Amino acid sequence: MISGKAGRGTALGAVLLSLLTVPVHSATAAPASPEPSAAGSRAAATAAPDLEALRTALKAALANGAPGAMARIDDNGTAHKVAEGVADRATGRAISASDRFRVGSVSKTFTAVVLLQLVDEGKLNLDAPVNSYLPGLIDQRITVRHLLSHRSGLYDYTNDMFARTVPGFEAVRNRVFSYRELLDLSLAKPLTVTPGTSYAYSNTNFVVAGMLIEKITGRGVATEYRERIIDPLDLDDTSYVHPSTAISGRHTKGYLTPDEAGAPLVDSSYQTASWAQSAGAVISSTRDLNTFLSALMGGRLTSAAQLAQMQQWTPVNSTQGYGLGLRRRDLSCGVSVYGHTGTVQGYYTFAFAAKGGGRAVTSVANTSNNGTVLNVLPRTLEATFCGAAGSGTRTAAPAAAPAERFEDIAPSIPRD
Numbered sequence: 001m002i003s004g005k006a007g008r009g010t011a012l013g014a015v016l017l018s019l020l021t022v023p024v025h026s027a028t029a030a031p032a033s034p035e036p037s038a039a040g041s042r043a044a045a046t047a048a049p050d051l052e053a054l055r056t057a058l059k060a061a062l063a064n065g066a067p068g069a070m071a072r073i074d075d076n077g078t079a080h081k082v083a084e085g086v087a088d089r090a091t092g093r094a095i096s097a098s099d100r101f102r103v104g105s106v107s108k109t110f111t112a113v114v115l116l117q118l119v120d121e122g123k124l125n126l127d128a129p130v131n132s133y134l135p136g137l138i139d140q141r142i143t144v145r146h147l148l149s150h151r152s153g154l155y156d157y158t159n160d161m162f163a164r165t166v167p168g169f170e171a172v173r174n175r176v177f178s179y180r181e182l183l184d185l186s187l188a189k190p191l192t193v194t195p196g197t198s199y200a201y202s203n204t205n206f207v208v209a210g211m212l213i214e215k216i217t218g219r220g221v222a223t224e225y226r227e228r229i230i231d232p233l234d235l236d237d238t239s240y241v242h243p244s245t246a247i248s249g250r251h252t253k254g255y256l257t258p259d260e261a262g263a264p265l266v267d268s269s270y271q272t273a274s275w276a277q278s279a280g281a282v283i284s285s286t287r288d289l290n291t292f293l294s295a296l297m298g299g300r301l302t303s304a305a306q307l308a309q310m311q312q313w314t315p316v317n318s319t320q321g322y323g324l325g326l327r328r329r330d331l332s333c334g335v336s337v338y339g340h341t342g343t344v345q346g347y348y349t350f351a352f353a354a355k356g357g358g359r360a361v362t363s364v365a366n367t368s369n370n371g372t373v374l375n376v377l378p379r380t381l382e383a384t385f386c387g388a389a390g391s392g393t394r395t396a397a398p399a400a401a402p403a404e405r406f407e408d409i410a411p412s413i414p415r416d
């Protein structure tokens, strides 16, 4: 369980509360597209992790342009660390699986956990219109649940911001945005889907989620992440330092791949990440993300009722679903895993845990805007959770990766 440090009892209290109370939101509040029935009977991860296949996958990331790649598996108390290549091209320092990095959208899971704890505390209703907390902010049909499941239809302002990769990045690298400014970029465009109808990935949803956290708690997301997640779980490598551009402690640098073939990588390590904030500005390590996801899937961060809400799946494609700030991926061996992916300039992250949280993996490549590297990283999940039975984990050929190029990073924009 979470260590009961003074003043940090909120999450623990939520869990205890859940043992005493019935769920606040019944199954009738589920979205139109619940989890496919087959998902309930999928196998648990029992095969031992295939560390050789894990290393092969990281080497494939290097072969396709990443300066470095690393992964850490935490398997019921045993840690396995694998790293290939360099953290810093200037000094040649080897990358280590203990290096910190920018986690991108894995931050969305942090944001969702804060909001689900607020539901547990009776301060937030998932099915209430966002406007009932922030009057007049957005289309009145959009609920909190729509935001957290990417079904609001709010346009993703990063589509335009990063249409040209390096110029887009340099234009915002040192900028400090308010949430309101980011939201206004989105509101200049019409909704992309009718609220509630279907999955339409948008960073804007988690900007509004950050606004909700501020409004309901009266404090910034940095404080809420720290008091509800970082301190209780002793995530010593994890921070939210917006708008500082720094990454404290030993960290891997991040290298952004330009759109122009053959152009040199751009060191994109230091930026405000203000364009992302509560949608993507957390800094962490492989160990801490594994601890976080294990705690989440082990039921130690929210009540059982809210963890179940996080796992009401909206279909993404035939092998993926999106819950509330949580992704589900169905692997080739019949195991489903839960976590998030992240893309922030110079860093690709995959962080997933099995049901119950006993086994988790975080894999990172220190480049981005490289679809081949992105498509290699799912093999680290196969290696971790399917073991030697995993498909596509033993060859270095990126063509073996599933046909899911770029997943849903601003899908309307060509990304290489």
Ligand code: REX
Binding pocket: 103, 104, 105, 106, 158, 162, 163, 164, 165, 166, 168, 203, 256, 276, 279, 280, 340, 341, 342, 343, 344, 345, 346, 347, 368, 369, 370, 407, 408, 409, 410, 413, 414, 415
């Ligand atoms: C912005 C573009 C990517 C990055 C983005 N990142 O929306 C969020 C995130 C925070 O992590 N999303 C992932 C840039 C997909 C998730 O939710 O799983 N690309 C890059 C471009 C393309 O600039 N022109 O690749 O670094």
